[in-house]
Amino acid sequence: MLRIYNTLTRKKEIFKPIDPGKVGIYVCGVTVYDSCHVGHARSMVVFDVIVRYLRFSGYSVRYIRNFTDVDDKIIRRANSDGTDIDTISDRYIKEFHVDMDALGVERASVEPRATDHIDAIIDVIGKLMAKEHAYEKSGDVFFAVDTIKEYGKLSGRKLEDMEAGARVEVDRRKRNPMDFALWKSAKPGEPFWESPWGKGRPGWHIECSAMSARYLGPHFDIHGGGKDLIFPHHENEIAQSEGAFEVPFANYWIHNGFVNINHEKMSKSLGNFLTIEDILKQFHPEAVRLFLLSNHYRSPVDFSNEAVSETEKGLHRMYALLERIAEFAQAQSGSGTSVSRNAFEEISQFTAGLAGRFKENMDDDFNTARVVGLLFDAVHRLNRFMDELSGPASREINDLLLSGKEAIVGIGRILGILTLDPREFFGKKQDKTLMSAQIDEAAVEKLIAERTAARKNKDWARADEIRDLLAAMDIVIEDRHNKTVWKVR
RNA sequence: GGCGGCAUAGCCAAGUGGUAAGGCAGCGGUCUGCAAAACCGCUAUUCACCAGUUCGAAUCUGGUUGCCGCCUCCA
Numbered sequence: 053m054l055r056i057y058n059t060l061t062r063k064k065e066i067f068k069p070i071d072p073g074k075v076g077i078y079v080c081g082v083t084v085y086d087s088c089h090v091g092h093a094r095s096m097v098v099f100d101v102i103v104r105y106l107r108f109s110g111y112s113v114r115y116i117r118n119f120t121d122v123d124d125k126i127i128r129r130a131n132s133d134g135t136d137i138d139t140i141s142d143r144y145i146k147e148f149h150v151d152m153d154a155l156g157v158e159r160a161s162v163e164p165r166a167t168d169h170i171d172a173i174i175d176v177i178g179k180l181m182a183k184e185h186a187y188e189k190s191g192d193v194f195f196a197v198d199t200i201k202e203y204g205k206l207s208g209r210k211l212e213d214m215e216a217g218a219r220v221e222v223d224r225r226k227r228n229p230m231d232f233a234l235w236k237s238a239k240p241g242e243p244f245w246e247s248p249w250g251k252g253r254p255g256w257h258i259e260c261s262a263m264s265a266r267y268l269g270p271h272f273d274i275h276g277g278g279k280d281l282i283f284p285h286h287e288n289e290i291a292q293s294e295g296a297f298e299v300p301f302a303n304y305w306i307h308n309g310f311v312n313i314n315h316e317k318m319s320k321s322l323g324n325f326l327t328i329e330d331i332l333k334q335f336h337p338e339a340v341r342l343f344l345l346s347n348h349y350r351s352p353v354d355f356s357n358e359a360v361s362e363t364e365k366g367l368h369r370m371y372a373l374l375e376r377i378a379e380f381a382q383a384q385s386g387s388g389t390s391v392s393r394n395a396f397e398e399i400s401q402f403t404a405g406l407a408g409r410f411k412e413n414m415d416d417d418f419n420t421a422r423v424v425g426l427l428f429d430a431v432h433r434l435n436r437f438m439d440e441l442s443g444p445a446s447r448e449i450n451d452l453l454l455s456g457k458e459a460i461v462g463i464g465r466i467l468g469i470l471t472l473d474p475r476e477f478f479g480k481k482q483d484k485t486l487m488s489a490q491i492d493e494a495a496v497e498k499l500i501a502e503r504t505a506a507r508k509n510k511d512w513a514r515a516d517e518i519r520d521l522l523a524a525m526d527i528v529i530e531d532r533h534n535k536t537v538w539k540v541r
Numbered sequence: 542g543g544c545g546g547c548a549u550a551g552c553c554a555a556g557u558g559g560u561a562a563g564g565c566a567g568c569g570g571u572c573u574g575c576a577a578a579a580c581c582g583c584u585a586u587u588c589a590c591c592a593g594u595u596c597g598a599a600u601c602u603g604g605u606u607g608c609c610g611c612c613u614c615c616a
């Protein structure tokens with residue numbers, strides 16, 4: 053039974069979809085005016101895993117993730133680049149997809165753009181006007197927050213408290229300082245659309261109310277996004293949608309925590325952000341995912357090269373185990389060595405219980421951190437088990453190892469890690485390092501052959517010399533029973 | 542000023558009433574020509590601090606201290 057922490061009630065609640073077996077989920081995507089950073093990556097990875105898990109749990113999921121493609125920042129960017137907003141949005145939507153594909157984040161069912169839904173937006177504003185939740189002042193349309201009794205229920209604020217703390221200069225045309233724009237009249241040189249209130253463009257929040265209703269209906273299951281969107285964005289979405297459609301909006305609100313750098317929020321204005329492109333130059337995408345998923349999605353996570361490097365070592369360890377099992381399976385012959393019954397039973401039971409424990413942890417508010425621990429535990433146990441085997445394994449043992457591998461890879465599929473063949477994983481890593489260091493693979497093989505010959509002649513000095521040489525190139529070698537393998541550090 | 546969160550070993554990090562997962566680093570050992578990898582053992586009688594509730598608390602309550610986020614565009 054899945055339990056989800058709901059921001060609306062500040063409690064973990066049992067998840068009950070509106071339509072049994074189906075889930076409608078809307079996640080606030082990005083404003084496409086610049087490259088994505090690690091903070092965006094976290095949000096996208098977190099919800100990617102949530103959606104994958106919901107599907108794995110048997111739900112038919114309709115996942116909507118929008119692009120905000122008209123707003124002040126995009127307009128500013130277009131002006132400074134001497135082009136129009138469509139050019140800017142198209143460029144960064146394309147880049148978003150390149151980044152997300154690299155990170156293994158799946159596409160949403162629908163990825164709507166605000167500018168493709170101006171009619172739907174105008175329609176919702178019209179409803180709000182008709183119901184007197186909104187008013188027009190010289191071409192601008194504002195939402196009247198005090199027409200909604202429950203305004204503030206998501207963020208836990210009261211209108212009075214916020215007024216006391218308001219620091220921004222208030223637009224004097226607003227009835228209440230907390231009123232927000234639904235429609236902004238066009239200033240000279242700005243892009244605009246025709247509307248009953250004149251030429252203009254939508255405010256920030258209204259697109260999500262319009263597009264979620266369009267693709268999921270006015271009342272749906274889950275709405276997600278970064279913690280920073282709780283107020284005012286999501287609060288205002290609730291006000292708009294419930295005001296216009298007079299039904300409850302989203303049942304469950306899920307918010308992910310931030311990515312920090314040196315304990316400070318990563319953000320454009322602080323200038324401490326790392327783009328996804330930047331970090332993928334340095335780390336394997338699965339290492340980035342594993343790093344992000346090693347923390348609970350609601351906690352802040354501190355990003356550093358050291359931390360991701362550590363995670364990458366862990367990923368390396370997981371792949372090494374998968375490779376080891378694959379080699380065992382390959383080497384298997386009819387009559388193999390056996391192990392103690394106890395060891396066999398222990399691994400049997402553990403392997404059989406893996407999927408159940410995975411589900412248990414994920415059902416508890418998507419506790420991916422625990423799942424990662426579970427994976428490492430599995431890696432450790434299987435390694436220990438294989439250490440007991442002195443030669444080719446029996447068929448029975450082989451099957452057991454392969455089922456363990458299947459269980460691990462199956463869990464990895466939901467997290468979006470361990471998706472590669474181990475040889476491909478280590479190979480890619482090799483290519484990258486070899487390329488950047490301009491090392492020739494054939495040369496490495498040649499050195500290793502030379503070392504093997506030296507070892508045969510018990511010329512340990514030469515053998516160690518070659519190993520040091522390789523180490524200087526970040527190449528680590530492992531002498532196995534019958535061959536020497538090498539990997540990039 | 543208002544609202545919310547966090548504080549667990551050298552570092553990262555799970556754990557929200559039943560006696561501290563996991564990873565990284567370190568030390569000792571097995572294996573190895575030596576290594577590497579893997580494995581074994583060791584590394585928090587204790588969960589910021591102080592009171593309280595309870596048979597029992599890292600987990601609940603009250604208080605103290607420190608850090609952070611939101612209240613303005615923000616994943």
